[in-house]
Amino acid sequence: xxxxxxxxxxxxxxxxxxxxxxxxxxxxxxxxxxxxxxxxxxxxxxxxxxxxxxxxxxxxxxxxxxxxxxxxxxxxxxxxxxxxxxxxxxxxxxxxxxxxxxxxxxxxxxxxxxxxxxxxxxxxxxxxxxxxxxxxxxxxxxxxxxxxxxxxxxxxxxxxxxxxxxxxxxxxxxxxxxxxxxxxxxxxxxxxxxxxxxxxxxxxxxxxxxxxxxxxxxxxxxxxxxxxxxxxxxxxxxxxxxxxxxxxxxxxxxxxxxxxxxxxx
Amino acid sequence: xxxxxxxxxxxxxxxxxxxxxxxxxxxxxxxxxxxxxxxxxxxxxxxxxxxxxxxxxxxxxxxxxxxxxxxxxxxxxxxxxxxxxxxxxxxxxxxxxxxxxxxxxxxxxxxxxxxxxxxxxxxxxxxxxxxxxxxxxxxxxxxxxxxxxxxxxxxxxxxxxxxxxxxxxxxxxxxxxxxxxxxxxxxxxxxxxxxxxxxxxxxxxxxxxxxxxxxxxxxxxxxxxxxxxxxxxxxxxxxxxxxxxxxxxxxxxxxxxxxxxxxxxxxxxxxxxxxxxxxxxxxxxxxxxxxxxxxxxxxxxxxxxxxxxxxxxxxxxxxxxxxxxxxxxxxxxxxxxxxxxxxxxxxxxxxxxxxxxxxxxxxxxxx
Numbered sequence: 001x002x003x004x005x006x007x008x009x010x011x012x013x014x015x016x017x018x019x020x021x022x023x024x025x026x027x028x029x030x031x032x033x034x035x036x037x038x039x040x041x042x043x044x045x046x047x048x049x050x051x052x053x054x055x056x057x058x059x060x061x062x063x064x065x066x067x068x069x070x071x072x073x074x075x076x077x078x079x080x081x082x083x084x085x086x087x088x089x090x091x092x093x094x095x096x097x098x099x100x101x102x103x104x105x106x107x108x109x110x111x112x113x114x115x116x117x118x119x120x121x122x123x124x125x126x127x128x129x130x131x132x133x134x135x136x137x138x139x140x141x142x143x144x145x146x147x148x149x150x151x152x153x154x155x156x157x158x159x160x161x162x163x164x165x166x167x168x169x170x171x172x173x174x175x176x177x178x179x180x181x182x183x184x185x186x187x188x189x190x191x192x193x194x195x196x197x198x199x200x201x202x203x204x205x206x207x208x209x210x211x212x213x214x215x216x217x218x219x220x221x222x223x224x225x226x227x228x229x230x231x232x233x234x235x236x237x238x239x240x241x242x243x244x245x246x247x248x249x250x251x252x253x254x255x256x257x258x259x260x261x262x263x264x265x
Numbered sequence: 266x267x268x269x270x271x272x273x274x275x276x277x278x279x280x281x282x283x284x285x286x287x288x289x290x291x292x293x294x295x296x297x298x299x300x301x302x303x304x305x306x307x308x309x310x311x312x313x314x315x316x317x318x319x320x321x322x323x324x325x326x327x328x329x330x331x332x333x334x335x336x337x338x339x340x341x342x343x344x345x346x347x348x349x350x351x352x353x354x355x356x357x358x359x360x361x362x363x364x365x366x367x368x369x370x371x372x373x374x375x376x377x378x379x380x381x382x383x384x385x386x387x388x389x390x391x392x393x394x395x396x397x398x399x400x401x402x403x404x405x406x407x408x409x410x411x412x413x414x415x416x417x418x419x420x421x422x423x424x425x426x427x428x429x430x431x432x433x434x435x436x437x438x439x440x441x442x443x444x445x446x447x448x449x450x451x452x453x454x455x456x457x458x459x460x461x462x463x464x465x466x467x468x469x470x471x472x473x474x475x476x477x478x479x480x481x482x483x484x485x486x487x488x489x490x491x492x493x494x495x496x497x498x499x500x501x502x503x504x505x506x507x508x509x510x511x512x513x514x515x516x517x518x519x520x521x522x523x524x525x526x527x528x529x530x531x532x533x534x535x536x537x538x539x540x541x542x543x544x545x546x547x548x549x550x551x552x553x554x555x556x557x558x559x560x561x562x563x564x565x566x567x568x569x570x571x572x573x574x575x576x577x578x579x580x581x582x583x584x585x586x587x588x589x590x591x592x593x594x595x596x597x598x599x600x601x602x603x604x605x606x607x608x609x610x611x612x613x614x615x616x617x618x619x620x621x622x623x624x625x626x627x628x629x630x631x632x
Contacts, residue, residue, distance in 0.1 A: 001432075034505075078375065087454055095447070095451070096413050099618070102505055110500070112501075117423075129432060137429055161387065193404065257405065
C-alpha cells in the first residue's frame with residue numbers, strides 16, 4: 001500500500017521548549033478553555049499543519065496514540081475515585097477519545113469523518129492502513145494525527161508502554177496529510193499489512209539503500225535506533241526525513257514481529 | 266465492487282441473549298434495574314438496563330460470551346472461506362470504556378503499590394482485541410475505536426472499507442459497554458439521565474436510560490439476509506455536546522450515506538432512529554427527518570435495552586435486523602403495537618458526543 005504525503009507538521013518536547021497553551025493562545029488565538037494538555041498538544045499539531053498546507057472541509061481524520069489522554073485519567077482518579085468528588089462534566093467529555101478528534105476537526109475546520117483509534121501494536125502503521133482503506137473508497141484525502149503525551153504525573157506509564165527506564169519518554173504530535181494522488185506530493189510512504197521475523201528483516205535491511213532507523217523496541221537489530229521513545233515515533237521520523245528530503249526505512253517491533261515503513265522523497 | 270453482508274449476530278443485553286432480547290421486545294416485557302449515583306450533594310437512584318445479576322456474578326461470563334462469539338465466527342469463516350481466510354480476518358472493537366490496564370496501573374501507582382514497576386508488558390485499550398486475534402489466528406491488524414455512541418457503527422464502516430480495499434477478507438466487529446461509576450456519573454453531571462423511562466421523540470421526554478451490553482457481528486462477502494449497502498460517518502457538530510436545532514448535521518450524514526449507498530430517499534422502508542430521549546438531540550433528529558418527502562416507518566430500540574453508548578452500533582443493528590427477520594418493526598412506547606416488517610432498505614442512525622454521526626444503509630431480504 002502506498003500513500004502520498006502532501007503536508008506535515010511536528011512537535012517534539014525534546015526539540016522545543018514552548019508553553020503549548022501560550023503558543024495556542026498567542027500565535028493562533030485559539031480558545032483553550034475546557035480542554036486539557038492532551039487536546040492542546042493535538043490541536044497545536046493541527047494548527048501547525050494548517051500553517052503548511054490548506055485543509056479541505058471533506059478531508060478525513062484519523063487520530064491515534066499509544067495510550068491516549070492518560071494525564072486526565074490520573075486527575076480524575078485522584079478527585080473522583082480517591083477523594084470521592086463528582087466527575088466534572090468537561091472532564092467526562094474529554095475522557096472520551098473522540099473529544100480530541102472533535103477539537104482537531106474544529107481546528108482544521110473539517111466536517112468529514114473523524115476517527116479515534118488505537119492498535120495495541122504498530123498503531124501508526126495500522127492507522128495508515130485504515131486511512132488507505134478509507135480513501136481508497138472515498139477518493140478523498142486524509143489527515144493522520146499521532147499524539148503522545150507524557151508528563152510528570154504520567155511518567156509511570158512506561159510500564160504500560162513496556163519501555164525500559166534507560167530510554168527517556170517524550171511528548172510529541174505529528175501530522176501528515178495523505179492521498180492516493182502522486183501529483184505534487186512531498187513524499188511517498190509505503191507499508192504492508194504484513195510482519196516479518198528477525199531473519200527476514202535482516203535480509204531486507206541488507207538489501208536496502210535507504211537509511212534504516214529502528215524503534216528503541218528493536219534492541220536486537222544491528223541498526224541505528226532512536227534513543228528516546230513515544231509510541232508513534234515513526235510518524236515523527238517520517239516528517240523529519242521529509243524535511244531533510246531523504247528516504248527512510250523505519251522498523252518497528254512487537255514481540256518477535258517486525259513491520260516496515262518505507263519513505264521516499 | 267464486492268457486496269458486503271452482515272451476519273452472525275451475537276448479543277448479550279440486559280434482557281439476555283439475542284433470542285431473549287428480541288422476545289422481550291416483541292412481548293413488551295423488558296426488565297430494567299436501578300443504579301445509585303453519588304453526586305457532591307446527593308445520591309440519585311436512576312433506572313439502568315443492567316446485565317442480569319447471574320451474568321455479573323459469574324465474572325468471566327461476559328468475556329466468555331465475547332470469546333465464544335469470536336470462536337463461532339472463526340468456525341464459520343473456516344467453513345466458508347477456508348482456514349487461510351483467518352489470517353485475512355480483522356478484528357475491530359468499539360467501546361467508550363476506559364483502558365482497564367491503564368486504570369489498574371493508575372490505581373496501583375496512586376495507592377503506592379509499586380509491584381507494577383517490576384513488569385514491562387505492553388498494554389493499551391486494544392490489548393483485548395490483540396489477545397483475541399492472537400488466540401484465534403486472525404490478522405495482526407486490530408484496532409479499538411472510541412467515537413462515543415458511534416464507536417461500533419464506525420467500526421462497521423471501517424470494516425467495510427478494509428474488505429472493499431482488499432486489505433481484509435472478513436471483519437469481526439465486537440462491542441462492549443459495561444457500567445462504570447465514572448460513565449454514569451458523567452452522564453448525570455451533564456443532566457442527561459431520565460429518572461423514569463425513555464420517551465423517544467415525545468414532548469415529555471426528559472433524558473436517557475443507560476444500558477449495558479456486548480455484541481458482535483461478521484462482515485464478509487458470504488451472502489446473508491442483510492446487505493450493507495453503505496453508509497457515512499462525519500464529525501461536524503456545532504459544539505462538543507450540542508447539536509443544531511434544525512438537525513442540519515444529521516441531514517448531511519443521512520444524505521451522504523444514501524449517496525454512497527446509491528439509495529434514493531423514497532427507497533427507504535424504515536429508519537432505526539438514534540432517539541436518546543434527550544430534549545435537544547431528539548429535537549434535532551425529529552427536524553432532520555423532515556427531509557424525507559415520503560415518510561419511512563420509524564423504529565426505536567433504546568426503550569427496550571437502554572442507551573448502550575459505544576456498543577449501540579452493533580447491538581441495536583443486530584437486534585433491529587433480527588426483529589425484522591421475526592416479522593416486526595420495534596415500536597415507539599407511544600404506539601399501540603409493532604408494525605409488520607418487510608423486505609427493503611433500512612436506514613440506521615447513530616449520533617454521538619463530539620459530533621460523531623453515522624448512518625448505515627442495510628438492505629434486508631426477508632423472503
